[in-house]
Amino acid sequence: MTRSVSKSATSYGDRQEVPIARLCAMAYRSLIDELHERLAARGYKDVKRSYGFVLLPAREKTKTVNDLALEMGFTKQAASKLVESMRESGYVKLVPNPADARSKFLRLTPKGERLLGHVESIYRELESEWADVLGVKRMESLRGDLERVLRARGEGALPGIRPAW
Amino acid sequence: MTRSVSKSATSYGDRQEVPIARLCAMAYRSLIDELHERLAARGYKDVKRSYGFVLLPAREKTKTVNDLALEMGFTKQAASKLVESMRESGYVKLVPNPADARSKFLRLTPKGERLLGHVESIYRELESEWADVLGVKRMESLRGDLERVLRARGEGALPGIRPAW
DNA sequence: ACTGTTTGGTCAACTGAATTGACTAGAGCT
């Protein structure tokens, strides 16, 4: 169920310029869908779409649940639940912060590190498939331009990545 | 570049290449957040993030609720609820399909047309702000390349735009 | 026509990811 659409839909697009926002949404969805299909093919069937945004902070080794909540732009309760779900699946763990007994550091487990390795390798696959269409040069312009524009709006920092519409 | 103001957030990004998927997610969020802030500033405070994806099909004049569900890649029940919520707010209406008594056509109300006009004008604003950073030429390459790569993967058609992560 | 099957839509109940609100324990300040 919930098949993705192909040619029947989206009669629009030949007519006039497609807004960048729309293209970014489509690109994001398309990449993330592919990522998770390929992860599943590699045996990771319990990885939710939101897990990806926890893996990188967890690699930092000094991020807390609260940091995560701030970066993702939602409440610490929500972040806590997400982390708990990943903890149950064995991808992350929480270790005490020696300098502050209230907070805990988010860490990858070995299983989580392996997962992150797969994610990165699949991203490389997907991006090289994009490069097959665009050419390496335009591909790197695309990445560079997106990053430049985002940093320009965020005073040098990349913005957070919130879920939902 | 990267004055690395961002110690708290996203400390990553100076180190290695940011995945395209991540950049697209950030770009999408950033544009949509701005859109809704500016819509609110123009008096549209009851517009949900999902409404945008209904306005365009509604303009087509011959799209049904079911068409919408297929394009958005979720169930007709969900599409129906979304349309109902927009109907209650007065942005769309449903008119009978003379050729098939089961189905109804989605149509914009005058209020909905005005909203769509604002959305398009704000997108033009935002895209011209992007062009201030990138230059018009790179901006159009960006749009063109994104569209090209998406069409290549979708056999010529642009993919749907699903919500959620 | 008479069936049987498919299609467009709705009603109702449920799920799950997020929210708000109330709370505890540790830190930090004066």
Place this chain on the structure above:
DNA sequence: AGCTCTAGTCAATTCAGTTGACCAAACAGT
């Protein structure tokens, strides 16, 4: 000692989406 702020949790709620049961109109194929 206080008084306040911060990190995290527990519990109840909201809300967008789902599944499942259903109906009426459309569309077969005899």
